[in-house]
Amino acid sequence: MSGADFIQFRTLxxxxxxxxxxxxxxxxxxGLTICEGEFVVFVGPSGCGKTTVMRMVGxxxxxxxxxxxxxxxxxxGPSRDKGMVFQSYSSFPWLTVLGNIRFGMKYxxxxxxxxxxxxxxRYLDLVGLTPFADYTINRISGGMRQRVAIARTLxxxxxxxxxxxxxxxxDALSRERLQIQLMDLRRAxxxxxxxxxxxxxxxxxxxxxxxVFSARPARVIEDIPVAAxxxxxxxxxxxxxxxFRRIRRDVLSRIRNEEVEAExxxxxx
Amino acid sequence: MAGTVDAESATxxxxxxxxxxxxxxxxxxxxxxxxxxxxxxELLIFRGARRPRQELWVSVVGFALVLGAWIVATExxxxxxxxLPSPRAVVEAWWRMFLDNDYLADIGxxxxxxxxxxxxxxxxxxxxxVLMSGYRGVNALFEPLIDFIRYLPxxxxxxxxxxxxxxxxxxxxxLLWIGTFFQLVLLVADDARRVPKEFIETGRTLGxxxxxxxKDILLRAMLPNMVDSLRITLGWCWTYLIxxxxxxxxxxxxxxxxxxxxxxxxPEVFAGILMIGIIGLVSDQAIRFLHRRxxxxxx
Numbered sequence: 001m002s003g004a005d006f007i008q009f010r011t012l013x014x015x016x017x018x019x020x021x022x023x024x025x026x027x028x029x030x031g032l033t034i035c036e037g038e039f040v041v042f043v044g045p046s047g048c049g050k051t052t053v054m055r056m057v058g059x060x061x062x063x064x065x066x067x068x069x070x071x072x073x074x075x076x077g078p079s080r081d082k083g084m085v086f087q088s089y090s091s092f093p094w095l096t097v098l099g100n101i102r103f104g105m106k107y108x109x110x111x112x113x114x115x116x117x118x119x120x121x122r123y124l125d126l127v128g129l130t131p132f133a134d135y136t137i138n139r140i141s142g143g144m145r146q147r148v149a150i151a152r153t154l155x156x157x158x159x160x161x162x163x164x165x166x167x168x169x170x171d172a173l174s175r176e177r178l179q180i181q182l183m184d185l186r187r188a189x190x191x192x193x194x195x196x197x198x199x200x201x202x203x204x205x206x207x208x209x210x211x212v213f214s215a216r217p218a219r220v221i222e223d224i225p226v227a228a229x230x231x232x233x234x235x236x237x238x239x240x241x242x243x244f245r246r247i248r249r250d251v252l253s254r255i256r257n258e259e260v261e262a263e264x265x266x267x268x269x
Numbered sequence: 270m271a272g273t274v275d276a277e278s279a280t281x282x283x284x285x286x287x288x289x290x291x292x293x294x295x296x297x298x299x300x301x302x303x304x305x306x307x308x309x310x311e312l313l314i315f316r317g318a319r320r321p322r323q324e325l326w327v328s329v330v331g332f333a334l335v336l337g338a339w340i341v342a343t344e345x346x347x348x349x350x351x352x353l354p355s356p357r358a359v360v361e362a363w364w365r366m367f368l369d370n371d372y373l374a375d376i377g378x379x380x381x382x383x384x385x386x387x388x389x390x391x392x393x394x395x396x397x398x399v400l401m402s403g404y405r406g407v408n409a410l411f412e413p414l415i416d417f418i419r420y421l422p423x424x425x426x427x428x429x430x431x432x433x434x435x436x437x438x439x440x441x442x443x444l445l446w447i448g449t450f451f452q453l454v455l456l457v458a459d460d461a462r463r464v465p466k467e468f469i470e471t472g473r474t475l476g477x478x479x480x481x482x483x484k485d486i487l488l489r490a491m492l493p494n495m496v497d498s499l500r501i502t503l504g505w506c507w508t509y510l511i512x513x514x515x516x517x518x519x520x521x522x523x524x525x526x527x528x529x530x531x532x533x534x535x536p537e538v539f540a541g542i543l544m545i546g547i548i549g550l551v552s553d554q555a556i557r558f559l560h561r562r563x564x565x566x567x568x
Binding site: 058059060077078079080082083084086088089090092093094103104106107108136137138153156158 | 467470471473474475476477478481485486489490492502524564565566567568
């Protein structure tokens with residue numbers, strides 16, 4: 001199954017247990033479909049549950065009710081189909097850069113070793129780290145570590161790439177550079193991506209589509225088809241275009257309203 | 270690390286961070302004053318910069334002071350040699366024991382006891398600690414038990430080990446094993462729990478089975494900390510060795526110490542104690558050295 005309903009959320013909810021045993025609703029029923037090849041960015045007030053939604057797609061968290069289908073198959077747990085890039089501890093310090101990328105295929109018995117090597121080197125090159133193949137992780141910068149993680153995840157060839165604020169811990173210049181690189185990579189690879197961030201500029205720059213979540217419990221309050229408003233190939237200069245600024249303003253004001261409401265709600269226990 | 274934007278400038282920033290590191294050593298933030306005394310004054314500034322050379326000298330002086338006080342107190346006749354023998358007498362006793370008493374055999378016996386007990390407890394404790402960290406059921410089964418046994422004072426178990434295993438090697442090794450195993454399991458389980466969950470989840474999303482997760486990721490990630498835990502418990506093993514060798518033993522460093530005491534040979538007692546200290550120090554430094562070699566990626 002492919003095309004328009006590549007990933008389906010069917011009345012998905014999630015509750016956590018409070019320390020006193022009472023349930024806390026973190027995700028309200030969500031119904032959503034994501035197309036194959038789409039770059040979807042989740043934004044929302046901090047702590048709203050957008051990461052939880054993404055982790056449920058990855059099978060790292062079980063929904064309390066409802067289900068998620070990926071390419072027609074119900075998500076029941078983590079698997080190679082759902083690749084994950086974390087903000088920190090994204091690559092293994094005891095392996096080299098190339099070793100980390102090759103680790104993406106460690107549990108693939110169907111690929112011969114020589115082929116794994118070839119694939120690993122291809123992704124190494126694609127993220128521009130060929131000169132650093134034999135470096136250990138602690139010797140490279142934070143931005144390079146994230147590139148290693150992205151290359152490793154792509155080498156595993158998942159159906160969907162899940163990125164949890166992958167550039168959140170980087171300085172502004174590194175982040176910008178990685179954003180551009182990620183856009184280039186995506187044009188080359190055509191992967192379906194779900195990307196969680198709290199950086200609205202980043203969201204508008206990268207997204208085909210932005211999903212804005214409400215304050216906790218998370219609910220979809222806005223679904224912005226950015227691809228219809230901005231060109232597919234974007235440079236960093238697009239940040240200054242009126243279209244970009246308009247989308248950015250819309251997203252920001254929605255999130256801001258949510259945060260104000262959430263704070264007012266919290267003020268009356 | 271503002272310079273590490275791209276691949277090319279990364280090497281450049283490696284250099285610049287090396288420069289700033291050595292800069293901190295030669296002139297930290299607080300040592301704006303120049304002159305030969307500034308480096309020494311740094312030693313008494315709260316959280317001052319590192320001064321390796323001066324720190325080494327202070328350590329050497331500390332050792333020298335203790336040794337000097339020892340020499341003065343004994344050679345001057347101020348302390349009775351039966352209470353505190355002079356360093357010279359201790360070295361002579363040491364020499365005597367090696368030549369006349371076959372001390373090397375005793376050292377060999379003690380080292381063997383320690384390592385047999387230590388290795389057997391490590392071989393069981395490592396997989397058990399890993400499983401306890403990974404499965405709540407395993408942890409719920411063992412942790413309360415281990416916590417209870419851990420607090421039993423090891424010397425109190427000597428009569429039991431003697432009743433169970435007699436006065437042979439078995440009872441001694443068992444005592445050491447009890448002293449290290451229960452501590453080590455909990456340390457290993459903690460080391461495993463400290464592995465970031467991102468590593469585990471990355472493994473899962475790459476298709477790793479439970480066994481593969483433990484072998485390829487958990488063990489690899491926890492290994493440096495675990496080697497430290499092993500190093501610490503090896504030290505405890507030596508503590509319990511003396512307890513084991515004082516009771517019903519006919520060989521080993523502890524036995525020699527105890528025999529020397531019975532005949533009032535204080536220099537020999539001192540020699541034995543120092544021998545254990547030296548063996549402990551050497552094995553500790555050896556493991557630290559291996560740690561730096563094996564886990565170069567951390568440094």
